[in-house]
Amino acid sequence: MTAEPVLVIGAGVQGLTTAVVLAEAGWRVRVRTAERPRDTTSAVAGAMWGPAMLKPADRVLYWVTRSHAEFTALARDESTGVHLATGRMAARFDLGDAVPPEARLIPDLRPCRPDELPAGFASGYRGTVPLVDMPRYLDHLVARFQDAGGDLRLGPVNSFADAVGEASTVVNCTGIGARELVADPAVHPVRGQHVVVRNPGVDEYFIELTDSGEFAAYMPHGDRVVLGGVAVEDDWTRTPNPHVSAGIRSRCAAIEPRLGEAEVLAELVGLRPGRDSVRVGVEHFEGARIIHNYGHGGCGVALSWGCAYEAADLVAGLDPTRTSDE
Template sequence: MDGEAIVVGAGVVGLTTAIRLAERGLRVRVRSRDPLAQTTSAVAGALWWPYRIEPAARVGDWSLASLRVYEELAAADPVATGVRLVPGVHADTVREGLGDWAEEVDGLRRLPPDEVPGPYGSGLAARLPLIDMPVHLAWLRGRLEAAGGVLERRAVTDLAEAGAAVVVNCAGLGARELVPDGGMRAVRGQLVLVENPGVDTWFTAASGTSSETTYFFPQPGRLILGGTAEEDAEDPAPDPATAAAIVARCARVRPEIARARVLGHRVGLRPVRDAGVRLEAEPGPAGGLLVHNYGHGGAGVTVAWGCADEVAELVTGR
């Protein structure tokens, strides 16, 4: 299909989708209520790993397709793209609890208990893409514009009024009202940014069911500490008691973190959908084609390029 496409949403899912469409010859406009720096994606950690995302039968392929893109970006220009390959440990994680996709992750290995940091008895080591999201979002915008795409600060309140032959809904949590989709809900994540006391590896201990998680990600100029996964919580203000608890949990793994100077606090609302990611095409309400690509939960970065490829195939047939 030739012609114009409007992508609703300028997070990592929306931008990667727009890039794939623009690079296949469509005239693409991305419409977003918020500037890039205020999207949920801008707050993300962001480590490649399929976390809190369904459906499992599709997530593996999306994740691996994205992994290969991030590996290429890290090899080509980590400074410009914001993508680096960094070693680290997933504690309280065993290979048997993962999908078949884990077989395709180079270097993923089980650690002996005495090599797992902190008060944890099991863990997996890997060297994975770690993305500096403010840098990466700016790079994505540049790649979109180089392909002829346009980013517009404009809220979309009705998909029927988008006015293009192809409309792609990448609205994240906004799909709750826009579709509307009552299965969308927020899972609140709070982070603490501190001066890096010399940590050069990432660490996670994040259950899929607990509201408290422990992780730290070394990013340029800061160390990101987390976190929380509070279901149906939408308060955008950081909670001081929660921040103190995050620092304390991370310091149990790396004691030097307790003395690190706090640089700031962040809160993001993960766009979780009860039925899992919705990625499908249907006739548009005003004619044309409407494609939904939302509900990625805490793994939008992890599956962004794989989902974008699938959207492009639905739209162009190739």
Template sequence: MRRGNDPILVIGAGVSGLTTAVCLAEAGCDVLVWTAEPPQRTTSAVAGAMWGPSFQEPAAKTLEWTAQSLVDFRQLALEPESGVHVATVLTAGDMPEPGELPPQVRLIPDLRPCASAELPVGFSTGSSATMPLIDMPRYLDYLLLRLERAGGMIELRTVDTLDEATQGAPVVVNCSGLGARVLAADQSLIPVFGQHVVLTNPGLDVAFMELSDSPEWTCYFPHRERVVCGGIRVPDRWDSSPDSDAAQRILERCRLAEPLLNDAEVVAVIAALRPDRPVVRVEAESLGNSRVVHNYGHGGSGVSLSWGCAREAAELAVA
């Protein structure tokens, strides 16, 4: 267990790892991050990204974690360098009656039904809200800078076992994402392939998300200089290479929904494997004389859960 000023080792430099490291460093802990890839090459860098409700298990905890993240992201939106801003978000899909709204949906600020004329072409029912959008490349740089200002350090290093990690520090926080399938011997983790097409921003400031259970849907997230368009999900695909046919379908759907995007140039096609798990794992366990805190399995909700999970993981690490 942690003794006095012993360092805390965080494994992973995606949004979960960096946020947890920031929480620990700003609380006065000596923090070192080990990561196989720099932040800009992690799965998090490929995210859209938008704060939104999470329906993952454990439901009561994900509700709490999402609510905490909303508080943090709204505060971050006041910092221009963070890459976070609050925007109008239109969502296509039937909206439950007010008395039937699940608690996750009741978290959404300024939620209201909207008229069909407010929605993109091809969608007839939906809602409007104001929600935080996160420009992930800028945001990851911001988190890294905030970590360094708090005295934390990051080191490019592959970790093969948790035993190896505990030799470096008596307290280890495992934010390795899909890597936890091997590192924590967790076979319940599976990859879910996701892909976005990044366009220049032609002046778009309203985000859009289609609610759908289909493997492909329409969504776009405008940031200061770019628009991130999606979406696609392919469970249990291990190849993270971008799919050119899927990219073309994403472009066609988004440009049909928002004609402004017809004048936007394609900047990049980005893809990654989301770490999906039946239950988000935030818990501590003993490994020999060391404590290991796990914070992984967030699926496509890593950003939305990030601050809530990080704060709890940090508390477990110093307990």
């Protein structure tokens, strides 16, 4: 192990993944978190790997590609909470023939036949992608981190002055918390709400491709299915709204009727960390280095491994040309 410690702030998917990469590379790593991993926004996610229409586009392509390789490997071990599932990504308008570059990573991607599209949908694609059962997956990351010698501590970090008192290298993976910790007004909440139901026999995912704040999405994870979704900009409300839940169930049941009668297990809310551009870069603070890794919006899982490896490279000083403005 290296003598120099690294402090990672945050225990959502970004913080834990980055901590795992660093610890397994031989760094002495401590994670400080205001919330237990299962209480973070990451635990509420659906979640699936998929194309991420974010900036900076060249780095996002690398991050999502690297993450696809990691999740595909993790799916070989069912205890990780990751599995490969076939399903549909569909829109109520013509998607055309062009697909994002990272969609080429989906080995069996093909256009949906007309009879495979739900009523009201005009086009779509079928393909097999990694789905991630987030509570189980976060447990997997915690165990992997601790097995590598990592130290996980519950307790908030209120300022970078406090953080650099513990380590001269700090990795900031605070998600929506970066708005206050970094004083970054570009970070804003994108409220999501999910309804979790007992699985009535669904084994395929569905996600509606749309710019609307309300859409249909469901992702099966063994004996439960996570139904979505909503994306409400600048809404800090963390209490589930029963009217929103009813809308989610109605939209999903219109596509898969069995979900309309399924037993409700939970209603969950998470605040995605929206930002115009994902921030992975270095800032110098009082003689210490802050490695930022936040602003992933609703694509935190899909980008997690790629961003973690890049953050780890920055910790090691392997890319000193990157700046805090990126």
